[in-house]
Amino acid sequence: MATVEIMRTRQSARPGPKGARAKVSWISLASVGGFLVVWQVLALAVGKDGLLLPTPVQVAQALVRDRDIILSAVGSTLITAGLGLLLGSLIAIVLALPTVLVPRTRAFVVRQMTIFYCLPLVTIAPLLYLLASGRTPQVIMAALSVLFPVFIALVQGLGAHHAKWEDLVTSLGGGRGRYFRSVQMPASTREFFTAARIAGPAAVLGATLAEYFGGTKGLGVVMINALAQLNAPRAYALGVVITLLSSGAFLLVGFINRRFFPWTEELGNDH
Amino acid sequence: MSEEKSTVEIVVDNVSKEFVVDGAPLEAIQDISFTLPAGGFATLVGPSGSGKSTLLRMLADLEVPTSGTVSLGGKSPRERVRAHEVGMGFQDSALLPWRNVRRNIDFAREVAGLPPRPELVEELLDLVGLPGFATARPAQLSGGMRQRVSLARALVLEPRLLLLDEPFGALDEFTRDALNLELQRIWMHEAITTVMVTHSISEAVFLSDTIVVMSARPATVLALVDVPFERPRSPELLTSPEFFELCASVTAMLKASHANEAVQNSNPGGR
Numbered sequence: 255m256a257t258v259e260i261m262r263t264r265q266s267a268r269p270g271p272k273g274a275r276a277k278v279s280w281i282s283l284a285s286v287g288g289f290l291v292v293w294q295v296l297a298l299a300v301g302k303d304g305l306l307l308p309t310p311v312q313v314a315q316a317l318v319r320d321r322d323i324i325l326s327a328v329g330s331t332l333i334t335a336g337l338g339l340l341l342g343s344l345i346a347i348v349l350a351l352p353t354v355l356v357p358r359t360r361a362f363v364v365r366q367m368t369i370f371y372c373l374p375l376v377t378i379a380p381l382l383y384l385l386a387s388g389r390t391p392q393v394i395m396a397a398l399s400v401l402f403p404v405f406i407a408l409v410q411g412l413g414a415h416h417a418k419w420e421d422l423v424t425s426l427g428g429g430r431g432r433y434f435r436s437v438q439m440p441a442s443t444r445e446f447f448t449a450a451r452i453a454g455p456a457a458v459l460g461a462t463l464a465e466y467f468g469g470t471k472g473l474g475v476v477m478i479n480a481l482a483q484l485n486a487p488r489a490y491a492l493g494v495v496i497t498l499l500s501s502g503a504f505l506l507v508g509f510i511n512r513r514f515f516p517w518t519e520e521l522g523n524d525h
Numbered sequence: 526m527s528e529e530k531s532t533v534e535i536v537v538d539n540v541s542k543e544f545v546v547d548g549a550p551l552e553a554i555q556d557i558s559f560t561l562p563a564g565g566f567a568t569l570v571g572p573s574g575s576g577k578s579t580l581l582r583m584l585a586d587l588e589v590p591t592s593g594t595v596s597l598g599g600k601s602p603r604e605r606v607r608a609h610e611v612g613m614g615f616q617d618s619a620l621l622p623w624r625n626v627r628r629n630i631d632f633a634r635e636v637a638g639l640p641p642r643p644e645l646v647e648e649l650l651d652l653v654g655l656p657g658f659a660t661a662r663p664a665q666l667s668g669g670m671r672q673r674v675s676l677a678r679a680l681v682l683e684p685r686l687l688l689l690d691e692p693f694g695a696l697d698e699f700t701r702d703a704l705n706l707e708l709q710r711i712w713m714h715e716a717i718t719t720v721m722v723t724h725s726i727s728e729a730v731f732l733s734d735t736i737v738v739m740s741a742r743p744a745t746v747l748a749l750v751d752v753p754f755e756r757p758r759s760p761e762l763l764t765s766p767e768f769f770e771l772c773a774s775v776t777a778m779l780k781a782s783h784a785n786e787a788v789q790n791s792n793p794g795g796r
Contacts, residue, residue: 436621
């Protein structure tokens with residue numbers, strides 16, 4: 255199930271013959287295996303004792319050897335990412351609500367947000383460390399990575415016009431507030447989860463990036479130290495761990511969506 | 526007042542409706558007047574875009590006449606809707622996909638601010654032929670079943686007036702015939718004034734006590750046709766000569782109006 259889920263998203267991003275394999279999990283297993291073999295051969299060819307490109311085996315050894323260092327960093331990064339996800343979602347809700355309740359503000363707020371989103375996080379991160387210290391800049395970075403996708407999804411989801419359900423509510427004697435609560439809010443669940451699937455991984459990556467730029471704890475810090483010590487296997491091992499965390503966040507959101515809101519994935523929903 | 530308790534007479538008096546489309550006024554309905562007796566089943570038929578739905582929506586207070594009045598048993602549509610006395614069914618059923626069948630039916634009383642009536646919901650599920658489907662989601666139902674739920678949702682208010690906007694328009698002919706029989710049975714059971722918009726003449730003849738035949742835009746009433754067939758009407762009626770004859774005469778009225786329309790339009794428009 256897990257592999258299929260990831261493959262399905264890749265499929266939509268990159269259509270083509272590769273996408274057709276999506277449902278055959280043994281093929282995806284084989285392709286991962288093939289990838290590892292090519293990597294191993296390439297790493298041996300580059301040589302230099304794995305300083306530039308460690309072999310998969312070296313990376314696996316680093317994963318086991320450095321597990322204590324990595325695990326302690328994972329906890330810190332996950333807390334940062336979680337707090338960032340929460341903060342980013344809250345800000346997104348605060349910003350999205352006025353655009354929905356007062357549609358006139360929508361174009362303005364969305365434009366400002368889009369301009370803001372076009373600023374690369376890499377340029378913001380160092381500035382944040384000038385303004386705050388400790389975990390704060392990292393949480394803000396994670397929140398910023400989450401903010402835009404969630405905001406856009408909420409604006410679209412909550413702002414969507416459902417003429418027939420509006421008629422239904424009106425014909426039952428309900429007003430604007432009832433329509434918002436009983437139709438617009440639940441109807442935006444689908445868009446919200448689409449955004450949440452991106453937001454989970456984005457929070458992890460935002461947190462790591464912030465740690466990389468000047469944290470004292472977390473995967474990004476361990477990563478920058480590993481690179482400074484020319485410990486390539488550990489750096490790669492950290493890359494593997496970050497990838498796993500991101501896909502874990504992605505899968506968790508997908509699971510929650512399917513388990514508790516199955517209707518969002520059903521075809522034939524007239525929307 | 527006491528006989529009014531069960532159902533209402535409909536009086537449409539000099540009603541006109543004008544829309545503004547791209548800054549230009551568009552006359553949708555022109556000075557319509559008719560009376561439908563309490564407890565009857567009436568259909569509105571006419572060419573598409575003739576304002577049948579607009580007229581029905583005025584009965585449900587979803588549109589307001591530009592001039593003229595609509596009276597539902599001596600009260601305005603707004604008063605009737607506010608008192609939760611109008612049940613409405615929509616063309617594409619307008620079920621909420623995140624609610625199961627039972628909760629979709631509950632929705633009507635929720636919005637109306639009425640206490641829930643679980644035993645009535647069960648009764649209605651039986652009445653519309655969906656016992657055991659209370660926990661199914663709309664996406665798991667066929668189009669015909671969704672219309673049955675939609676009907677139950679309209680009836681759970683115990684309304685005095687039932688308004689149906691092409692409820693079976695999107696269904697295949699067999700399903701439609703079957704549902705027409707059911708609708709007749711339900712209507713006879715509930716004994717409630719019902720107005721239904723349809724573009725199927727045979728459906729109109731089969732179901733109605735009175736057919737309101739409407740012209741193309743701007744809509745006027747071409748004729749009120751009384752349908753004399755006894756109730757309950759059986760599927761055999763659909764193949765009887767009397768039935769065909771009445772269908773043919775309604776069709777002829779619509780065609781004649783359409784031909785007039787064409788002549789009128791070609792004269793001022795031609796060189």
